[in-house]
Amino acid sequence: MASAIEFGASPEGVQSLALKRANRHGLIAGATGTGKTVTLQMLAEAFAREGVNVFAADIKGDLSGCAGTDPTPPGWATARAAEINLPLTPEAAPVVFWDVYGELGHPVRTTVTEMGPVLMGRVLEATDAQAGALTIAFRIADDWIKEGKNEGLLLDINDLRAMLTYLSENAEDIGKQYGLVTPQSIAALQRKLLQLEMDGAERFFGEPAFKLEELLKPRPDGKGTIHVLASERLVQSPRLYSAFLLWLMSELWEELPEVGDQDKPKLVFFFDEAHLLFRDAPKELINKVEQVVRLIRSKGVGIYFVTQSPTDIPEIVLSQLGNRFQHALRAYTPTDQKAVRAAAQSFRANENVDVAKEIQELGVGEALVSTLDEKGAPTPVARTKIRPPNGHVGPILLADRQALMRANTAGRVYEKAIDRESAHEILSERATQAAEAVAREEEREARDKEAARSSRTTGTRSSGRTSAPRRTGGSRTTAVERQTGRVASGVFNTIVRELMRGILGTPRRRR
Template identity: 45%
Template sequence: MSQKEAFFNHITQGYQCKGDFITLGAGMLGEETITDALVNIPLKTLNRHGLIAGATGTGKTKTLQVLAENMSEKGIPVLLMDVKGDLSGLAQASPGHPKIDERHQKIGIPFKAQQFPIEVLTISEQDGVRLRATVSEFGPVLLSRILDLTETQAGIVAIIFKYCDDNLLPLLDLKDFKKMLQFITAEGKEEISAEYGRISSASTGAILRKIIELEQQGGELFFGEKSFEVDDLTRIDENGRGVISVLRLTDIQDKPKLFSTFMLQLLAEVYETFPEQGDSGRPELVIFIDEAHLVFDEASKALLSQIESIVKLIRSKGIGLYFVTQNPKDVPEDVLAQLGMKVQHALRAFTAKDRKAIKLAAENYPDSEYYKTSEVLTQLGIGEALVSVLNEKGIPTPLARTMLRAPMSRMDVLTEKELNDVLDNSKLIAKYNKTIDRESAYELLNDKIDRINKEKSEEEAAKERQKLSRRSTSRSRSIRQNPVVKVLTSATFIRSVFGILKKVL
């Protein structure tokens, strides 16, 4: 048996699937693509999470696009974080190209151009279905971790939530929370101290500064109503295809706090909302997090711990998480260890640090008699990647240098008119893009503060009246002298008068 035949058997046996699957491409031996040596991913393992890594310009985004298309075609809803703004083309079919036909001929599968159902979402000022969440939905623990608060400060946040629950004060947006901070350090200080203990104004000031920092990154747009219902991420269109929700994030690359805040809240909400799925054969939802370092770079230890816990647990809810980044080291090791599928595009070895990073990246993949991984990582062309997934039994498949299939949709952004057409046909914009500012903690506390101030004014006025009354009484008493003084005074007066009369007479 030739090496080529042995390799063909190696790949086809390693990536053989009895159930439904997605074909990612064909295995390569050296620079040659082995036709029909197909690299398949079982649908039942898509909730085991994954990683797409590689240097800029090596094809990571197109790999993400291919996976999202094929999942949608299999009836699996997808959520994409579109940080670079080049994924909206999913809504239009590929115009095709001779090089695409040549690629698919090498792989051994036909190419078909196709458009997919998309929904455009936003958490910023960009057009799209607006995603919001209330402060109450975050809860004291999650909000404290996002703000990176100390234990003492987190305790104050817990008191705020408790007080609002006890007094029916809805915490909806950041102005509600800021008003509560003002209230517990001023007008409501005595009431709070009596019920929950003393609160340091220095601590509330530190919390307020963290809130302002979040506001400056666009948090005031994200916190509020109407809250987005995560069930709307799991829609299927009339043709049985999963809807691809594209979250536009091109204007928040310099706002990592807002991005990580949104991601953690979304994952927590999905985990709390979705039922335990068990082994259903396919995921309920797959989430792709592009530029994943934005989630992890600015995260505190507490926040990282929360993310790691969710990644470990959310799989049982039928949710797959796929991180897209330049280097595997951008993802914490505890998270990296949970990722069943790894697609590694080329890495560049320009410096000693780069070469060290490549050696570390190579250690994330199974050993192979057909490849020296650290060398192949620098030799991969655009649209090629080293791939290892989990088979249907949950066992890592053989490492395969893979010629990846081309996207079926357009590899470019939508025009303004095309984007407007997508927004006009949206079934969610009418539901979520109406601004709601109902009576909440801010308004109720203003009323309460007004009442407190009015009561204080009335109390002070009463005290002033009482004080004036005492003064008046005192003057009255001085006029109404006691009898002895009165007699003496009268006698003196009489003596004076009579003395004057005597002189006159």
């Protein structure tokens, strides 16, 4: 195995990325159409050849080309390979396809509990008050789990909906122990859950949950596997997209053991359209990302953000990215010009490269590159012509993708969803039993009243009197009083029915 990946050539010579420093993270930036996706594909294939597993979000479908091959590569690719003297070796990489919606890849799911209140709040675009209600819901669920109660299992959207309804119905008692929960916050969260469900996100929450070991499995041939997340549809829900990828990074950080700096990473994680993660993100979330990026490298994981401009990444996170591939930027506005200056200042100087000038002159497939050398120091910036990928450039055919999915028996275990007893079923059953008890009590009281009325009628008849009975101290009811009683009973019935609907949230599941 090589100690470095040769990814292109510059006037200074062949440019490479040291595998030992690949876990120090990276950035691929540039305007639309400058070659970022091809650079991403080339790096993913190169890591896989060296036995490093890769996870990458595929925004446009082009990254599926890693799984295909072009026996006769396109003319531009062969010309570039000959120009930089890095010949192509057409081959398909080992690829596994995943998809939150289960359409263009094996389903990938997690539970509401694993997502946690912070990321769930971001998915739902919760206000501070709504985020507080979510935190209380998760805290109560955790307390129930500690007590061995399955009603604390928040596996899917129905479970979270049932828990929020429970909070609403018991707000006074909950407020005394956990804090104030307002009906307005709960109602708003319920509406947002409904919208999330209508967007198809209910497929993402549930079981069987995605296992991280899927991303780390070694291959018998020593190559790495490229795990492609089909994101063409997912990115249309940017909050869910960014929350899912951040959840995955966080899980890797929390679950993987410390390994320090190895000869090569265990996994390289490409986060395309990275600006979606940080747009309108609260400070708490940005601090979480910075913490994950700073510490996850010791777990053998490298994170590479892909975006249009370095300014899309908060400075506290950007400072952690040691390997940089800067494609062309356009400076049409003062904001663009500021981004160009910021990008230029982030590179180690090279007397032969005027970064601020050349960053606007780069052609498609060219980049200003600086990587970390074997000692961990950044190399001087170099204007580099990036080598083409060895795989197919562009999306593969749907039939080819489906054939690869059928052949992957490990991924097929996620095809069938599991719905075990959890918060929704238990809280719904409890609410049903309570409502039925109220109904039975009402029926008993009605029978008692009817029996008393019948007894009085029988006594009157047996006395043989035909004249109108004389009233005595309230032992009989007037017609008006009886009518009022029937109205009150009807109102009570309506209240009971509405209470059942409020508690259940959804129709009772048939078993």
